[in-house]
Amino acid sequence: MVNLRNDYSEGVHPLILEALIKSTYEQNFGYGLDSHCQNATELFKQLTENDAIDVHFFSGGTAVNKTVISYALRPWEAVICADTGHINVHETGAIEALGHKVLTAPNEDGKLTPAGIEKVLREHSTEHMVLPAMVYISNSTELGSIYTKKELIALHELCHKYNLYLYLDGARLSNAMASPFNDITFKDLATYTDIFYFGGTKNGAMGAEACIIVNPHLKRDFRFAMKQNGLLAAKGFILGIQFETLCTDNLYLELASHANQMAARLSEFIGNYDYQFLTATVTNQLFPILPNEMANKLAKEVDFEVWGTYDENHTVIRLVTSWATTNEQVEAFKEVFIKIEGEK
Numbered sequence: 001m002v003n004l005r006n007d008y009s010e011g012v013h014p015l016i017l018e019a020l021i022k023s024t025y026e027q028n029f030g031y032g033l034d035s036h037c038q039n040a041t042e043l044f045k046q047l048t049e050n051d052a053i054d055v056h057f058f059s060g061g062t063a064v065n066k067t068v069i070s071y072a073l074r075p076w077e078a079v080i081c082a083d084t085g086h087i088n089v090h091e092t093g094a095i096e097a098l099g100h101k102v103l104t105a106p107n108e109d110g111k112l113t114p115a116g117i118e119k120v121l122r123e124h125s126t127e128h129m130v131l132p133a134m135v136y137i138s139n140s141t142e143l144g145s146i147y148t149k150k151e152l153i154a155l156h157e158l159c160h161k162y163n164l165y166l167y168l169d170g171a172r173l174s175n176a177m178a179s180p181f182n183d184i185t186f187k188d189l190a191t192y193t194d195i196f197y198f199g200g201t202k203n204g205a206m207g208a209e210a211c212i213i214v215n216p217h218l219k220r221d222f223r224f225a226m227k228q229n230g231l232l233a234a235k236g237f238i239l240g241i242q243f244e245t246l247c248t249d250n251l252y253l254e255l256a257s258h259a260n261q262m263a264a265r266l267s268e269f270i271g272n273y274d275y276q277f278l279t280a281t282v283t284n285q286l287f288p289i290l291p292n293e294m295a296n297k298l299a300k301e302v303d304f305e306v307w308g309t310y311d312e313n314h315t316v317i318r319l320v321t322s323w324a325t326t327n328e329q330v331e332a333f334k335e336v337f338i339k340i341e342g343e344k
């Protein structure tokens with residue numbers, strides 16, 4: 001079976017594991033007040049060229065989303081995201097369970113647009129409705145696409161105009177940053193968003209996400225919110241060590257570039273058979289639209305996620321590559337694909 005199901009199937013990148021092993025007999029301060037978390041914070045300050053950011057470490061993405069959104073919003077406030085947004089479709093209603101409505105706008109290529117946000121704002125204009133107070137986007141998006149700097153600035157300006165926080169979920173931020181089509185820098189992220197997170201879990205970490213707070217209004221007592229949610233890790237240094245390693249010598253970029261390149265190869269190969277894709281492949285996720293029979297046969301030899309029905313005769317599948325995807329796996333996929341095509 002060729003496994004292209006997701007980018008968190010494999011364990012920990014050896015360099016991260018080595019750093020964890022090296023530190024195992026150290027005695028660190030608890031709850032993220034250790035030197036590793038401090039070093040990682042310094043590295044993020046260098047990356048963003050911003051000394052004023054606060055950095056907090058988590059072990060999972062839903063945990064960051066829940067903490068950030070519930071921290072930033074008052075009880076009657078809501079968050080706007082694309083209909084495909086992760087908090088809308090893949091977090092088991094975690095945000096709604098906290099009492100905050102998730103308001104959606106139709107996605108364009110997986111992305112939220114200023115026009116979509118403005119429509120939601122027009123529809124929520126009185127105190128008889130929830131009050132939109134935050135915009136949530138992810139980069140890369142749920143469909144593997146990425147925002148351009150121009151799009152990010154447009155969202156920033158709109159949020160500024162309507163007094164909305166702009167929050168960027170970066171579970172796959174490294175893949176976005178490593179994309180050959182990316183023109184956003186970390187400095188831009190710390191300029192045009194209020195808060196964002198940099199994901200490690202899907203890029204070789206054991207389970208680590210770094211939440212970076214830019215807007216001073218979102219900094220006060222943030223650790224209290226983490227602790228009350230049970231998310232202030234006693235052994236926080238384990239998270240700090242992982243980001244120290246990922247941010248040293250651009251390891252995060254190297255790993256994400258590898259994953260993206262593997263995806264590009266698969267995409268080119270499938271595209272040569274004239275199959276269409278739900279979105280262009282620019283990061284490590286690809287969404288080919290295959291005849292149902294082809295998708296069914298492929299599923300017998302390749303592990304992937306069925307994304308959905310395209311039409312009566314076609315299925316959208318999702319293939320995901322990772323920092324650990326090998327050339328052999330890509331070639332094995334091709335062989336299976338060629339074999340099934342030959343059976344037509």
Ligand SMILES: Cc1ncc(COP(=O)(O)O)c(C=O)c1O
Nearest residue numbers: 060061062063086138169171172
């Ligand atoms: C964009 C995005 N945000 C958040 C998450 C949630 O992360 P976790 O499964 O670590 O809670 C994911 C995981 O798939 C994701 O892709």
